[in-house]
Amino acid sequence: MRQIVLDTETTGLSAEGGDRIIEIGCVELVARKLTGNNRHFYLNPERESHEDALKVHGISNDFLRDKPKFGAVADELMEYLQGAEVIIHNAAFDVAFLNKELELIGRPGFRSVVSQVTDTLAMAKEMYPGKRNSLDALCDRLGVDNSSRTLHGALLDAELLADVYINLTRGQDALLIDVGAHDHIGGITTRVDLTQFTLPVLLASEQESAAHEEVLKQLDKASGGKTLWRLAQPVA
Template sequence: MRQIVLDTETTGLSAAGGDRIIEIGCVELLNRKLTGNNKHFYLNPERDSHEDALKVHGISNEFLRDKPKFAAVADELLEYLSGAEVIIHNAQFDVSFLNKELELIGREPLSAFVGSVTDSLAMAKELFPGKRNSLDALCDRLEVDNSGRTLHGALLDAELLADVYINLTRGQDALLIDAGSEDTEAGTTIRVDLSGFELPILLANEQEDAAHQDLLKQLDKSSGGKTIWRTLEIFVA
């Protein structure tokens, strides 16, 4: 399974309004392991960054003047992304910019080249509803070291997001073990399919059930009787 964690930096917030990509960072995961086969491009956007964008990424207009234009790196980028699952935080934003850049050089949209696009922000919102789910917030919550992130940078952010994504999805469908025994080569990744295991169902005893019911009553009281289970009880009745 090949996955590419991708991030971009841009001149502003609107691809439709003429803003352009100035940096692309990509990190490769193979069977959920970092390979070190990464890609990083600085690009000449042929326009200046907005002042607010400069405060976010800190990449000066002067620095980008002699960098290649998107057209010059498009083939290399698309070959690298070909067939992979691409993981992006707030994917709609980055994909809109990539699609605009591809449109400007007469190429098909990103979906024509990659296997799929996964939005890690949507995943985080589902796992942590009502909480802050920015990259920094997720790094703090999932104990990913982001102490080196003072400004946004596409490659650094992609590296951080790769660690965040692995932690977000840890233990969902398979167990990955680093095997270093005599029978396996050190560092070999073994994928154990858990779908065939029948997990035991442990029922609460009377004491645990009573404690649970007491907690539900307290929550219902503190919400003024507006808890979801109370509403469902009324609906069913």
């Protein structure tokens, strides 16, 4: 499966209010491994960033003046994203901005190009309810080194999010084992057939059996002799 981890930086918080994208970072995963086939764009937003946004990303208005506009990179970006699952932290925010940029150049919406959008913020809220689930918080919780992140940057944040996503979903692959670097062909992963193993049967000791029977007696007494295992026993 081809996955793209994507992040944007913007001039402010409102796509509908006229804010624009100034940076896009994309990191490619194939079979849950980084491929190095990434994309990174700085964009001229044709407006200045809000002061609060500048404090977040540190990308000056002067730096962006000679950068391409979104329309100049749209073909390359959409072709790169075509058919992929796109992974975004707080996806509603980035997708709203991408949709607005596409609308401004008369292109179909973002979701018409990709196979699906996965929101790691929604995943994290489900896994860690009531906790902070910002990218920095998840890096700390999952042991992802974010020491180089002093300001927000789209490519760096996409790289960190890729590592966070792999850690968030690691349990899903618990029964999958890679065939190894020398035998790995075309990103194929081998599923272990557990039927080939004979598992040992460990019997309870006399002491353990007696303790178990005592627990059953206590439960039977508490229920007035109506426990299912007693009722199901054949009459001698």
